[in-house]
Amino acid sequence: MTDSPPSSTWLYILKQQEMETLQPMQVRRVNIPTHRTNTIQQFINNNSEDNNNSDNCWLEIDPPELPDKLRNIKPKSIRTIIASNRNNKGDGVSNSNISKKRSLEDNAASATTNNNAKKQKLLLVHKWKDSIDNIILKLSNQQERGNGANVNNTSKVENIVEIIQEAASQSISQKNMKSICKMLQVHFGENDVEILNFFISLSDKIGGTNYNTIVNTIMYPRAISLKRTASRSFMNAINEIHKNGSRALLTGIMIPLITINIKNDNTNREGSLHMNSRSPQIELLTRILKITTPSTALLFLSASLTEVDQQKHNKKMLPWNEFTFPLLKTLISKPFDLNNDSNSNMCKKLIDKIEKHSKEFSKSLKFVSVINALIVKHKEVAKVYKISLERALANTNTFLSKTTLKLLNKL
Numbered sequence: 001m002t003d004s005p006p007s008s009t010w011l012y013i014l015k016q017q018e019m020e021t022l023q024p025m026q027v028r029r030v031n032i033p034t035h036r037t038n039t040i041q042q043f044i045n046n047n048s049e050d051n052n053n054s055d056n057c058w059l060e061i062d063p064p065e066l067p068d069k070l071r072n073i074k075p076k077s078i079r080t081i082i083a084s085n086r087n088n089k090g091d092g093v094s095n096s097n098i099s100k101k102r103s104l105e106d107n108a109a110s111a112t113t114n115n116n117a118k119k120q121k122l123l124l125v126h127k128w129k130d131s132i133d134n135i136i137l138k139l140s141n142q143q144e145r146g147n148g149a150n151v152n153n154t155s156k157v158e159n160i161v162e163i164i165q166e167a168a169s170q171s172i173s174q175k176n177m178k179s180i181c182k183m184l185q186v187h188f189g190e191n192d193v194e195i196l197n198f199f200i201s202l203s204d205k206i207g208g209t210n211y212n213t214i215v216n217t218i219m220y221p222r223a224i225s226l227k228r229t230a231s232r233s234f235m236n237a238i239n240e241i242h243k244n245g246s247r248a249l250l251t252g253i254m255i256p257l258i259t260i261n262i263k264n265d266n267t268n269r270e271g272s273l274h275m276n277s278r279s280p281q282i283e284l285l286t287r288i289l290k291i292t293t294p295s296t297a298l299l300f301l302s303a304s305l306t307e308v309d310q311q312k313h314n315k316k317m318l319p320w321n322e323f324t325f326p327l328l329k330t331l332i333s334k335p336f337d338l339n340n341d342s343n344s345n346m347c348k349k350l351i352d353k354i355e356k357h358s359k360e361f362s363k364s365l366k367f368v369s370v371i372n373a374l375i376v377k378h379k380e381v382a383k384v385y386k387i388s389l390e391r392a393l394a395n396t397n398t399f400l401s402k403t404t405l406k407l408l409n410k411l
Contacts, residue, residue, distance in 0.1 A: 125176045128163050132180060135160055136187045154197065160184065161201045168210045177210055181217035188218065192233035195222065199240040207244070215241055215252035223253055226280040230287070238288060246296040254288060255303045257281055258318040278323055286330050294336035298343070301331055305349045320357050325366035332373045339380040350374075351385040358395035365398045372404045375411070383411050 135156050142153065167180060188194050195218065206214065219241070222234065230238075241248055289297060304318040318324060338347055354371060361367035371392060375382040382389060386408060393405045 124170060125167075125172065125180070128167050128180060129183065131163050132160055132183055136183065139187070154201070157194075157197050157201050160198070161205060164202075164214070165205050168206045172210075174209060174213050177213050178217050181214050185218045185221055188222070190222070190225070192222070192231045192237065195219070196233045196237040196240070199237045203240075204244050211244065212248045212251050215248040216256065219253050220256050223257060223281065223284060226284065229280055230284050235287065239291065242291055246292050249288060249292065250296050250299055250303075254285060254300055257285055258304055260316050260319065282323055282327050286327050289327070289330050289334065292334075294334050297331060297334040298336040298338075301336075301350075302346050304328075304331075305346060305353065307349075320353070320361075322361075322364060322366055325364070325370055329366070329370050329373045332370060333377050335377070338378045339384075347381055347385070351388050355388050355392045358392035362396050363398060364396075365400055368393070368396050368398050368400045368404055372400060372407070375404060375407050379411055382408060386411065 139153060139156055164177075164180065167177065172180075184198065188198070198218070202214070219237070223230075238249065238253075241252075289300070292300075306317050318327075320328070337343070354374075357367065371389060375389070389408055390405070393401050393408070
C-alpha cells in the first residue's frame with residue numbers, strides 16, 4: 001500500500017493545505033479546518049470495508065507535505081490528527097485544560113522569578129545598610145577622638161552618597177530608601193553642618209521621588225525638633241535642596257509641617273503645639289516661602305486650604321490663629337495668579353475662610369493685615385469677592401480695618 005500513488009482524496013487535501021497557507025498564521029493555528037478532518041474520516045471509512053481492522057488501513061500513511069517554502073509550520077500527520085480526535089472528543093475542553101495548565105505553570109514560573117528578584121534586592125539593601133553603617137561608625141569614632149579631618153569626612157560623605165545613588169539606580173522601593181536614610185538621620189541628629197555637607201555632596205545626583213524621600217526622612221525630623229531659630233547651616237541646606245527643585249521642599253518639609261496630627265505623637269506632643277505658639281517652625285516656613293517660586297507658594301496655599309475629614313484621616317491642615325497669620329500674609333503676598341480659572345475654587349475657599357473667621361478675630365490686627373495683603377497684591381480677586389470682603393471687614397474693629405476698607409472701595 002505504501003507503493004500506491006496518492007489518491008484524489010490526498011490531492012484534494014493537499015490543495016486545501018495550499019489554500020490555507022494564504023491565510024494568516026494566527027487563523028491557521030486557531031481554526032482547525034473541519035473539512036480536512038471530515039474528508040480523512042470519510043476516506044478511512046470507505047477503505048475499511050475491505051479490511052477487518054481499520055487501524056491497518058491508511059492510518060499508517062502520512063499525507064503528502066507541501067514544499068517548505070509554501071508553509072512555515074511543520075504539518076501534522078494524519079495519525080496525530082485522528083488520534084487527537086479519538087482521545088479527545090471535546091477539543092474545546094481539552095484545549096481549555098491545556099491552556100489553564102500552561103497558564104498556571106507560567107504564573108508559577110513568574111512568581112519564582114519575582115521571589116528571586118526580591119531576594120536579590122533584599123540582599124543588596126542589607127549590603128548598602130552595612131556599608132553605610134560602617135562609614136557612620138568611622139565618622140563617629142573620628143568625632144569622638146576629635147581628630148577628624150574635613151577631607152576624610154568629606155570623602156566618607158561622598159561614599160555614602162555613592163551608595164544611595166547606586167540604590168536609586170537599582171529602583172529601590174521607597175520603604176527601603178527611607179530605612180537607609182533613617183540611619184543617616186539618626187547619625188546627623190542636630191548636627192546641621194553634617195546635614196549641609198551631605199546635601200552639598202548629594203547635589204543633583206538623585207532626583208524624583210527618591211530625592212523627596214531623602215529630604216523628608218532627613219530634614220523633616222530636624223525641622224520639627226527645632227527649639228530655636230534655624231541655624232545658618234540648616235538654612236544653607238534648605239537652599240541646596242531648593243537649587244534642585246522646590247518640589248522636594250514642598251512635599252518633604254513644608255506640607256508635613258502644616259499637617260497637624262490630632263493624636264499625640266513623639267515629635268509633636270499636643271498634635272499642633274508648633275502651630276499654636278510663636279514657634280521656630282512657623283518662622284522656618286516663613287523664611288522658606290521667601291525663597292520659593294510663586295508656583296510652589298500657590299501649591300502650598302492650596303494644600304493649606306485642603307478640607308480633610310478629621311475623623312477618617314485623624315489630621316487637620318494649617319490652623320488659623322495669631323501665630324500663623326504672619327505666615328499667611330507672607331504666603332498671600334507672593335506674586336502668583338489667583339485670578340486664573342483653574343484657581344477659582346481655591347479662591348472661593350480662601351474668601352469663605354476669611355469671612356468665617358472674621359468674627360472670631362474681630363480685634364486681631366494680624367488677621368486684618370492678611371485681608372489687606374490680599375487686596376493689595378491680588379486686586380482682581382478682591383474685585384470679584386468685594387461683597388464678601390466688605391462683610392468680613394465690617395466684623396473687625398482695628399485701626400487697619402478702615403484703611404483696608406477704603407482700599408477695597410477704590411477698586
